[in-house]
Structures are given as C-alpha cells and as structure tokens.
Amino acid sequence: MSVDNEKLIAQYLLGELPEEQQVEIEDRAFSDKEYLASITAVENDLIDEYVRGELSGTERQRFETRFLASTERRKRVEFAKALRTVVAEPVGPEKHEVRRWSWRESLSAFFGGLNPAARFALVAAAILLIAVAAWLFVETQRLRRQVNQLQAENQSGQNLQQALEAERKRNAELNARLDQEKQQREQTDESLRQLTETTEATNPVPPPVIASLVLLPGLSRGGDEKPRLDLSNDARLVRLQIGIDPEEQYKTFAVELRTSAGRQVWNRENLAARARRGTRAVGLTLPATVLKPGDYELRLRGLTEAGGAEDVGFYYFNVRKG
Amino acid sequence: MLDGQDHVQTVPRQKWTLNQEAFDKLLVAFDEDRDAAGRKYLEIRNNLTRFFEWRGCSFPEDHADETINRMAKRVVEGEQILNHSGYAMGVARLLLLEINKGRQREQSALAEISTAPEAYVPEDDGERRLTCLRNCLQTLSPDNRELILQYYQGEKGEKIGNRKKLLERLGIPVNTLRMRALRLREKLQSCVEECLAGA
Numbered sequence: 313m314s315v316d317n318e319k320l321i322a323q324y325l326l327g328e329l330p331e332e333q334q335v336e337i338e339d340r341a342f343s344d345k346e347y348l349a350s351i352t353a354v355e356n357d358l359i360d361e362y363v364r365g366e367l368s369g370t371e372r373q374r375f376e377t378r379f380l381a382s383t384e385r386r387k388r389v390e391f392a393k394a395l396r397t398v399v400a401e402p403v404g405p406e407k408h409e410v411r412r413w414s415w416r417e418s419l420s421a422f423f424g425g426l427n428p429a430a431r432f433a434l435v436a437a438a439i440l441l442i443a444v445a446a447w448l449f450v451e452t453q454r455l456r457r458q459v460n461q462l463q464a465e466n467q468s469g470q471n472l473q474q475a476l477e478a479e480r481k482r483n484a485e486l487n488a489r490l491d492q493e494k495q496q497r498e499q500t501d502e503s504l505r506q507l508t509e510t511t512e513a514t515n516p517v518p519p520p521v522i523a524s525l526v527l528l529p530g531l532s533r534g535g536d537e538k539p540r541l542d543l544s545n546d547a548r549l550v551r552l553q554i555g556i557d558p559e560e561q562y563k564t565f566a567v568e569l570r571t572s573a574g575r576q577v578w579n580r581e582n583l584a585a586r587a588r589r590g591t592r593a594v595g596l597t598l599p600a601t602v603l604k605p606g607d608y609e610l611r612l613r614g615l616t617e618a619g620g621a622e623d624v625g626f627y628y629f630n631v632r633k634g
Numbered sequence: 635m636l637d638g639q640d641h642v643q644t645v646p647r648q649k650w651t652l653n654q655e656a657f658d659k660l661l662v663a664f665d666e667d668r669d670a671a672g673r674k675y676l677e678i679r680n681n682l683t684r685f686f687e688w689r690g691c692s693f694p695e696d697h698a699d700e701t702i703n704r705m706a707k708r709v710v711e712g713e714q715i716l717n718h719s720g721y722a723m724g725v726a727r728l729l730l731l732e733i734n735k736g737r738q739r740e741q742s743a744l745a746e747i748s749t750a751p752e753a754y755v756p757e758d759d760g761e762r763r764l765t766c767l768r769n770c771l772q773t774l775s776p777d778n779r780e781l782i783l784q785y786y787q788g789e790k791g792e793k794i795g796n797r798k799k800l801l802e803r804l805g806i807p808v809n810t811l812r813m814r815a816l817r818l819r820e821k822l823q824s825c826v827e828e829c830l831a832g833a
Binding site: 339343348349352353356378385387390394395397400 | 789816
C-alpha cells in the first residue's frame, strides 16, 4: 500500500476526513478484504504511535476521543503498551536465535495451518495409504509363498525325473546282466547236454568230470598260499565252494570272477548259501572251458532286500591245466 | 386516542425487538442455506462493529446489533433487500446520525458542568497483562515469535531497519510481512484477553 493511502486511512481513523470520503473508504473496506486488513494495520500503527507518544497534540486528542471511546479499542491500546514493554525486554542470544525447525515442528505447524476439512482429508488419505500398503504387503507375501511352492514343486518334479532316469538306467543294466547270465546258463546247459550226449553215445555212461575247489575267506592275493585248481583235460565242470562267515546275514549272493588282468570271465546272481556242519558256503558251478591257466579273483557280494549289493569278500586262486 | 371523556391518552411507543421468527426470516433473506446465511450474518455484524468503532462510538457491538434489528424489522414488514451489505451500511449510517445527535446533546449538557474532556484512565491490570503476554508469546512457534518481536522492536528508524532485515531474511514482500505481523498480533491479543478473563 502506498504511503499516501496509509496517510488517508490514518486521517479517516482520526476523523479528519469529510463524510463523503469516509463513506468511500468504508464502502471499499467492506468489499475489499485486503483494504480492510490495511485499515486494521494502520489502526495498529496509530495505536503504537500513541503508546510511544509520537502523535502530535491534535492527533493525540482526536485519538483519545475516537480510539478510546470503546472498550475493545482500549484493550488494544493496553495490549500495545504491554507488547512495547515485552519487546524492549533484554533477551539472551539464544532467544533471538533463529533455529531450524525440527521435522516434528514443521509437521505440527503444517497441520496446524490446515483447515478442519483439509486436515480430515489428509488423515483420510493417510489411512487409505496405510491400508493399501498393508494389503500390498500381505498380497506380496502370499504371491511369494506361491512362487516358492511352485519352485519347490518344480524342483521335486526334476528330482523325480532324475530318479526315474536313474531307475531306467539301472533297469537296463539289470536286463543286460540278466541276458548275460542267461547266456552263461545256456552255455553251461549246452556243455552238460553235450557231455551227456557223448557219454550216452558210448556205454557205460561215465559221470562228468567235475573239478572242485574250496575257497575260504581271508586268503591274501599275493604269496603261495593261494588255493590251486588243477584242471585235467577231461574236466568238464568246475565247482567252487565259497566259504562265508556264518555271521553273514545275507540270504542271497552274487559272484563275479575276474582274471588277474581284471577281465570278467564269469558272474552269477541270486546264489543261496548252504549251511553245513557249522559253516556256510555258496556253491558256484561253471564250465571248465571258462577257466584258462592263471590267477583269478572272485568277488562275493551279499544282495540286500532293497536290491543293492554289498561286498562280503574277495577270494583268490590259481588254475593249472594239464 | 380519545377516551370516553375526550381526554387525549398517549400510548407509549413499544420498541420493536428481534424475536426468533424475525431472525429466521432475516437469515433466509441472506441465503436459503442456513450455514451460508449464518456466515453472511457474522460478516455483516463484524463489518458493522468495525464501522461504529472507526466512527468513534462507545458501544460498537450494541449499535451493530441495533442495525441488524432494524434490518430484520424491514424484512418482516415485507421489504425486499437485494444488497444486504449495502443495505446494512445504509441503516448503520442513519443510526450513526441518531447517535451523533444524542452525543451532541450530551456534550452540550456536559459542557455546562465541566469544560475539561474526560481523561483516559488506563486499566490497572498492567502486570497481569504483561505476564499473560509473555506466556502467550511462548505458545507461538520460534519463528513466529522471532518475527513478531523483531517486527515491533525499536523506535522509528531502528524499527524500520529491523523490518527491512526481516524482509531480506524471509524473502517476502512488505505487505505479506505486514499481514503476517497483523495476524500474529491479533492472535496474541486474543490469547492475552483469554488469559486475563481466566485469571
């Protein structure tokens, strides 16, 4: 507002203006809120000037006539006096120090400045935001659990797949071994049949020549203690008695026969052990033609009910022909 | 009025007073909506109070109420009011003429008794007012407290200098600073009056 305007308002407030100008000022004040506030500000300035004794004689008289007429205005003059006293009081440096507002004060001032409707809207918005955040959290957790579950199922499926593959492989191996055993059995049966035919063709029928050897556990690979099988030229079958510890719990056994070079020459499964005079032994019959002169290693394994096989012992012997 | 013996009897003039029905009709004349009408009523009353204050009347609120009474009477009598604020000011100015005439009559009567104008006697609750003001200042935020103290600190040239520093520090126009100071002052004054009334 210009100084001239302020001066005009001061003159109005002191009753120095003609009626026409007073009416103009009043009409403007009640239609223009800013102008109304300006009049109040000039009022306060006049009051302050009166309190400080800065008004001229005439102005002071007019002020006292008009301003001090009502109780309300007298209160404003008293307030101005008190404000002047308090403002002039000496204060410590910390009181006038402008400090930064903490975030709490800022928030408090912000809320304090809002009207009730805005405050309500803000609170409602905050509650809605919290509710949405909570829902999102719960939903995220649920989806996370679902993903974990799906991953676990997927993993389980893969594991099953792998197990199935392993099982198929094992089945194929078992089938191959079964075929091999069948082949060996047929070989043995053929040998027996040939032997039988040969002996039946010439009478009397002599019994087939069977070479036997008893293998006991605990004999080492090296040294001269190895049992020896002397195979005559007319031996048709070889019978091995493989002794086992009577404590062994296995019901059936598997046998693998290898040369000293590691070449497998014979194997059988599902051989039962027989008890005799306090001992137990597994019997193995094989064609004599299988065994060539040399050292052999026999691996005996116990078969478990789950289908697995566990080593029971290794047996070593030597074969001589002639 | 003539009685049976041709004596003139004077009938005392009954002053019209605002009743609930008249008040309700006045509010409806302001606005159909009760809340909006209430706000309009308060605005008009506040403006009338200020008007009578500015014109140096001793009882501005009473005169404001009297003005509204007269408006309500016109409404009850069936008068159509288009510009309520303007109409209220018109009634107020007529009332002011009556008040001034009455004042002049009083002053003439008083002039015969005493020539000295009545001196202003300040109230004697100065210390309590100071204590209340100090307490009320503490209810302001630190920044607002700083603003109001710096705005009113100093005399003449020093005061102008303080206000310039405030403007530079806050970076706001001079009118904005003035309005802020005005609102804080009004807030403090209300606080002080409440404190004094409660003490």
